[in-house]
Amino acid sequence: MSDIVVQCEGVSKKFCKSLKKSIMYGGLDILQSTFGIIPDASELREDEFFSVDDVSFELKRGDSFGIIGPNGSGKTTLLKMLNGIFMPDKGRITVKGKMGALIQVGAGFHPMLSGRENIYINGAILGMSNKEIGRNFDSIVDFADIGDFLDSPVKYYSSGMYVRLGFAIAIHCRPDILLIDEILAVGDIKFHYKCLKFITNNILKNGCTVVFVSHDRYAVESICRKALYLKKGKMVKMGDTLETIGRYLEDVKNEEKVSEKKSTGNFDAQGITGVIFLDKEGQVKKQFKSGDAVKIRFHYSFKDMVPNPSIGITFRHHDPRFTIVSSTDNIFSLHSGYDGLEVSQLQGQGYFEVSIDCLYIPVGVYTCVVCLYTENRMNLVRLYEEAGALEVLWKDDKPQRSLIELPHRWTKTPEAAV
Amino acid sequence: MEDIRVYEPHKQLKQGIKIWKEMFGELYDFHELIWRLFARDLSAKYKQSLLGNAWCLAMPFVAIGTFMYLNHAGILHIQHTSIPYPLYALIGLSIWQIFATGLNSGANSLVGAGDMVTKINFPREVLVIASMAQSVFEFLIKFGLIIVFFCVFKYFPSWKIIFFPIVLLPLLFLTVGLSLVLSLLNGVMRDIGNIVSLLLMFLMFLTPVLYPVPAKNFLLLKFNLLSPLINAPRELMTEGSIHQPVLFGVASVVSLLIFLMAWRIFHLAETKVPERV
Structure with a gap:
């Protein structure tokens, strides 16, 4: 074995839902192993289920x-x-x-x-x-x-x-x-x-x-x-x-959608349905270079009227250093209310756009979170979250030693000229 | 060489004879833990009560007093003992209680440890052994009382008293052995704890603890494993000789076998218990 410290090969574990049966099975198993009989554990008995089912992985x-x-x-x-x-x-x-x-x-x-x-x-x-x-x-x-x-x-x-x-x-x-x-x-x-x-x-x-x-x-x-x-x-x-x-969040969201549809219909089929990023030419992209112009567009779809909406967008960096060091774990966030955007109501389908001229934020992968508030800014109605929505790269391939890039140029003034 | 552990179904069963090496190894690795747990229970006892372990002296006094009174009142008829009766009864009772309290607390040790058993991996034998150590410690306190009784009755013990700990060993093995199995069963079925305390009460009267071995050979007394295991240390301490050395020898071997069997069972079934506790 080289560097592998944990190796799981097709591991399963079964449990019993019924307490009485669990006691019975437990006693039986102990009795059997006492006499050196190897109980056949791979078969499920009545009321048993696999709590962990065929899990394999290796850790170095x-x-x-x-x-x-x-x-x-x-x-x-x-x-x-x-x-x-x-x-x-x-x-x-x-x-x-x-x-x-x-x-x-x-x-x-x-x-x-x-x-x-x-x-x-x-x-x-x-x-x-x-x-x-x-x-x-x-x-x-x-x-x-x-x-x-x-x-x-x-x-x-x-x-x-x-x-x-x-x-x-x-x-x-x-x-x-x-x-x-x-x-x-x-x-x-x-x-x-x-x-x-x-x-x-x-x-x-x-x-x-x-x-x-x-x-x-x-x-x-x-x-x-x-x-x-x-x-x-x-x-x-x-x-x-x-x-x-x-993937996990996606599953949770899908499950929520299923249960939403079943529910009263008050907020039926409403929400922010997606976020896309556009470059100068209006092309949809996920990867941008530091300093690029970017347009964030997010679609909404509301059957019922949402009064006085305001929207917040937040970018979370995937690098642990940013989440640990900063007290608020947002690298960058915007709020339509603070920017003075007044929207009296929201209904039907459409989209919002935010244009950012130069995207000078730390390179890396970002999770984009869009929040929709109503009436006052405290009342959160809908939350949209997409992990890995945006990736920011260095402008060129030169090795970088900092978190962010800023537009800059060098000048040299010789002493004699002063 | 780093230690590599493999967890797979019924691993222990596939090991064969090597299981003993693993068992002794684990016990040695965790000997400090036994001591710690023993010390923990001891100090916790004192924190919550005024007299702490001194309470263990109360039971012999009450029991012996009751028996003496019943004898005096003519309800019971205790045969003549070779040494003063209170001394005889105190020694017997003290030895009996190593077994009784050891078994009682041992059988409840796994269940009583709660979270530890289900959340931490360590050889769970140490819980049983640590609770056994507690009952041996209580015996040491009672031993102080025995010495006082020796002085009071001006009875001088045999010099062979120095072998006392060795003669006591089979009883300890039997107690730990039974405790191991019972603690497992108790983990699965809580009835066991109650059954144990109930049986212990009656077993005491069926064992020559507070009365001498009767001249007539009763079947129940004859086949009572505890009888020679308790009487031999008592006889050695007071008279310096064991009355029935062969019987004691047989009982010792049986106890040791019970212990080894029980330990093996425990080790095999150990991992089944946290699933069900």
Whole structure:
């Protein structure tokens, strides 16, 4: 095996919907394995279903892998199998190196004991020796930022402190592979960014492989280079993070449309139906060069009247550095209301256009978000979002050392001429 | 050489004899965790109660007092014991309770650990063993009381008391073994915990703990594995000789086998439990 640290080959896991049957099957399985009979796990018994169905992937050292999908799509189950808490019912998982898992932060914390004591216990549970914990103790406390609460029982901790402490312990056991399951959401924004930053700048840089499950697509976007989209246990798409997330969003949107049609019809078939980008010549393009003129056109279609609409357009950069550093994660946004565009009402079909003379924004791939507000600017009616809608390239192929390009020219004035 | 782990269905079953190496290896890797969990439970106990582990002394006093009263009142008829009865009963009861509390807390250890079992991967044997350590620790506290009783009754123990820990081992193996299996079953069916506490109560009366082995050979007492395992350490401590060495030997071997079997079962079924807990 070369650089591959995690290898999943056709992994499946089944679960039972009925509690009574689950108990029965469980007992039966234990009984059978006691006598050395290998139960046939590939067949589904009554009320059983595959929670994870035939999933295969490979991860190399230093890979960052996101798993996304709706609730109940088997993300956590897959993670637990990678961790060895469950055995797969079919297929095989091969794992190389020390595994660290944050499936639930603070699992194993004893509520009555102080943070100090729990650091030692949790560390031991995660496979650290006493010496290791002692060495990392200050660093753990520092990262968790629990201050005076170190010697208070953890049951007096806020949920954020709880998560911070758990996360701090887990990252200090120096795993080769780190599994993270939707846990950062509990901490505040400051901690959230701190964790994402730590994962990108320290953990991934040290060659650790990260598997990240989250509903926060921006977090997935900022950490993961590869992603897997699971739906009902099946792999829908795997590959580039942006494309995978795009596919997921598309699915969500399609499902919404289906349910919209079923609903009352108040907002039937309304919304912003698409965004296109036009160049000077009026050609539809996706790729533009830095400094190009661009016209953004977005179509709307409203059956019912929308009073006093205003429109906001936002571009989000796919590069994690932009989302982590800036407090608002928009590189660039526009709002028709602020620009003084007054529209009394909107009905039927049509489109809006915004012309931008020079597109001097950082190069890269952008997600375009169009929001439609009504009456006042707080009332959001419709949201349109397209990942990878726009790509900005350097003007020429010369190597660049900055984020943006600006029109410029050089002059030289010799001393003698002054 | 980095460690490579493979997870596949029924991996353990395919391993054959190598499973033992894995089991011992895991246990060694996590010996610090056993200690930590033991220390954790101990310190948590003290945080929540005034007397903490001292409470374990209450039960022997109450039980022995009750038996002495019943004997005095003529309701029960306890045969003459070779050593003062309170001492005899205290030693017996203390040893019995290693088994009883060990089994009780051991059987509930997996279920009681909650999130840990379902969210973290570690050899779950350590939970059972750590709860066992708790009951051994309680015995050490009771041992202090036994020494006090030795002084009070001016009875000098045999020097062979130094072998006491060794003679106690089979009982520990039996307790851990049974706990391992019961904790698994309890994970799947919660009834087990209740059944265990119920059975333990009756088992105590069916085992010569608070009374000497009767002269008549009752079948139930004869085949009670616990009887020689409890009596041998007691006899060794007080009289310096084991009355029925062969029986004790057989019981020890059986206990060890039960332990090894149970451990293997536990290891095989370990990953099935988090799915169902």
